[in-house]
Amino acid sequence: MSDTTQKIEQQPSAEGEQSFDDLPRRKRLLSPKQGQKTAYIMLGSSAVFIFLIIAVFLGYIIVNGLANFSFRLIFSPFNPTTDLYGIGPAILGTFILVLGSVAIALPLGILAAIYLTEYTKGGVIVNIIDQGINNLAGVPSVVIGVFGYTFFCIFLRIGQSIIAGWLTLACMLLPTIIRTSQEALKSVPHEYREGSLALGITKWRTIRHVVLPSALPGILTGAILSLGRAAGETAAILFVGSGSLFLKWFGGFTGTFTTLPYMILHLHRSSGGWEEVGSVMWLIAFVLMMVVFGFNAVAMVVRSKFEKKRTGN
Amino acid sequence: MSEKTNSIANINENDTSEEALNSTIDLSRVLAIGLHKTSWQQIMLLLAASLSVIIVFLIFIFTFINGFQIIPEYGFFKFLFGDFWNPEIEFGIFPMILGSFLVVLIALVIAVPVGIACAVYLSELAPDIVRKIMKPTIELLASIPSIVYGFIALRTIVLFFQNVLGFKTGRTAFTAGLVLSIMILPTIISIADDAIKAVPQRYREGSLALGATQWQTIRKVILPASVSGLTAAIILGFGRAIGETMAIYIIGGGATAIPKPFFNIFQPIDTLTSLIVRELGEAAVGSTAYHAIFGVACVLFVITFVVNLAGDIIIKRFAKKLKGGV
Known part of the structure; x- marks a missing residue:
């Protein structure tokens, strides 16, 4: 016992002496101050690097997209006799697809989020549900596509159609919508709920008339963000009804559909992605990016307005 | 009474x-x-x-x-470790497994240092204005569709490798990994950022009070304290990367044989995901090829399921440790 205490007492002083003696012998490449400076330059440059990547990337798309821009192509369907590669049906198809899938996923996602934030306080079932949501978010989109093909198209006999596309994409969007809705519900102050409950209003009515309306902008932000995500999705909808339907505007609810990303893939496959249809592909990439960024921008505006209102309160 | x-x-x-x-x-x-x-x-x-x-x-x-029907029809080991894929007769997916891991490894080697450095910078050092610019920028990076990445990379990096560096083809494991690294950066940055932010303020104050510089504090205190969170960032980045499809389909080259030598990263490869995209459209429902493709999907599902579970468990433990730690 006394030995150990002695050791403990001795050790720091011994070590201190040693390191003090060592100090002149140990060569430092850089002083701590210089080291800090170099490290910070490297850390900062990683951020600059990322910023440059996206700037070059976007610049490249915008420059090439504008160089190949044509209203005629945007507003007309593909015409094989005149070789006019119109992308109108693809734009329309993209919007129909994403609006439908979010319309399916949003109510389900909101209900799930209400259950997880308002009705539970942990427990095994909630843990399982939580983990299930995380795992669904992690399933690769191509696997969701394969699942959609075998489950919706073949097993449920829906066939390759826009309905199968909606359902498949809804599966993919559900986790994102649940998570963003949960965030929005959590950000509603507790006083709102307590005030309503104190007036004798039932929990369900409190949620419906007090909590949901004030969480709505946050939920909406999540929904719009997932619209953008769905618009760019290719792998998930590839097998459930994407068809090269560039001639007609809309193929009906049981017919195949076409979207902008699918059209890029189709042209890439049929031409090897090189020069013949290059200008059309640039235009599609440009329009697709504008659609995605448009959704993101709207979401950001909604969110900032929402936050301003919150902090104002 | x-x-x-x-x-x-x-x-x-x-x-x-x-x-x-x-x-x-x-x-x-x-x-x-x-x-x-x-x-x-x-x-x-x-x-x-x-x-x-x-x-x-x-x-x-x-x-x-x-x-699972591929197992009686073709054999479990022949399926997983067979080195040749031909949609009519041979269904060995080992080249694709190798390709997937090779591409993901390249992507992680590039994206992990850059991503964590960026996360450290944003959460510890960056002035407010930089953070306000970078947050939406990274969100923007995450929102770019996979196929647009593939299309742009085909016209930039791939052409650069072919025309400027003189490679026979620019569609290689390396170019695919390079593009993939950019695609998983947002995932890694946002999770690493959360991990670093979760380190309690008193750790920093304690270190600074002992006379350590800010960089010493970051290197010796904050990074070790958030190491499990950073591990989770890498693991979830891996999960995101292995499931990435369209960009790799376009840039990977689609070679269904093992490159020789197998560690040569400047040769065309194929991944599990792009194999599905390429083959499912042509396989007849119920054929052996069809079952093989679903076998691939099953393998992918299991990999991502395990990876995500592991990442989530690490994050939860990390949160608990920081809460409980004195």
């Missing part, structure tokens, strides 16, 4: 019984209303909430019942 007490007792008894009766009626009515009001709503909410679990379960069941 006795009568009085009796009557009092009686009254009391009556009172209590009445009160009890009233309260039980009230309680039962309240309960009944409560039960009636909440039960169907709660069941509906629970159903909606468990839909995600049901979908994950269905995905597994439906890829499995189609995919």
